[in-house]
Amino acid sequence: MTDVPDIVVSRLPVYLRALQYMVINGKSTTSSQELGEKVGISAAQIRKDLSQFGEFGKQGTGYNIPFLIDSLLQILKVEKVWDVVLVGMGELGHAILRYQGFVNRGFNIVACYDSDPLKIGTKINNYSILDVKDLVKDAKKAEIKMAMLCVPASSAQKVTDLLVEGGVLAILNYAPLSLAVPTYVRVQYIDPVIGLQRMAYYLNK
């Protein structure tokens, strides 16, 4: 299954999230039509995407939601929880650290880092802010594979190089610039302005 297009992979977490809401709302079966309406993707596309990974639905009865959720959790490798480090403890880093929505969806922030001597050693919730100088050593020792990067744009590449040196393979980057990484490292970008600009294109002034 290594040749599944990334665009298909990108939709699986969206299906998973919608299915998990359906369970919360007491549903146990659904159809590609119903799921499609929830996520704004055609039923045909959903069936095609899921068929790349096996047989999940029966004609006439649709999808068993708990089974499909379990399958997606396994496909996405989030049936267990990944340890994640957070670098950059400005206002955004604080908001991310306090956000309750990671661990129940597969990700646990295990440590947070900053370079500011005034912040290092202070506590937020149950976390002590650690010195970014220890990042490489700590990440190697704990075999950390994922990181969230919330540092200013001016230091984002430098910290990225440290993450890569520490063995991190996946970076969620909140800094508003493209990062240079080796081909075996993945980056996903969160830049609200990119989303706004993409929508502005379709507006009439």
Add this chain to the structure above:
Amino acid sequence: MTDVPDIVVSRLPVYLRALQYMVINGKSTTSSQELGEKVGISAAQIRKDLSQFGEFGKQGTGYNIPFLIDSLLQILKVEKVWDVVLVGMGELGHAILRYQGFVNRGFNIVACYDSDPLKIGTKINNYSILDVKDLVKDAKKAEIKMAMLCVPASSAQKVTDLLVEGGVLAILNYAPLSLAVPTYVRVQYIDPVIGLQRMAYYLNK
């Protein structure tokens, strides 16, 4: 140009951001190769994307960066600044309100809203938090077309309906669920877990 694929539109803000960094770093010309290395997209793809909107480069001399920036600003309709409302003044809403990176890239937060009586009327920076009950009326009056949504998932659809009623046509949604909107309204999603799950797919446990 209404038939440009959305996937092409989605890359334009990424090109724009990289070009703006080049200017900051003192560059005035670039090539599709160089830009491609910065953004992790092939030179051929960049040339193909830009060719949908006109002739921007000359063979041999490449792209004039300020001209290409001006062109992209116009194509994306962000050569002027859009007024945006922010709804949901929890920790994330506060971080967004304090973020300095919107106005110089085309977006100005003009008002922020919450439903919590303890928050309404309090001040953050130069903003007074307004009552979400006034959202429809205010948005209509000020002809607001764009919004950022940072409310909890449980109230996201309800607030979305208010935004649509108020005439908003583009919503940047930070709540972790898919929103139902009329076909003429656009939504972009910012859910960090979606990005993390998408990368976890490629990791070995």
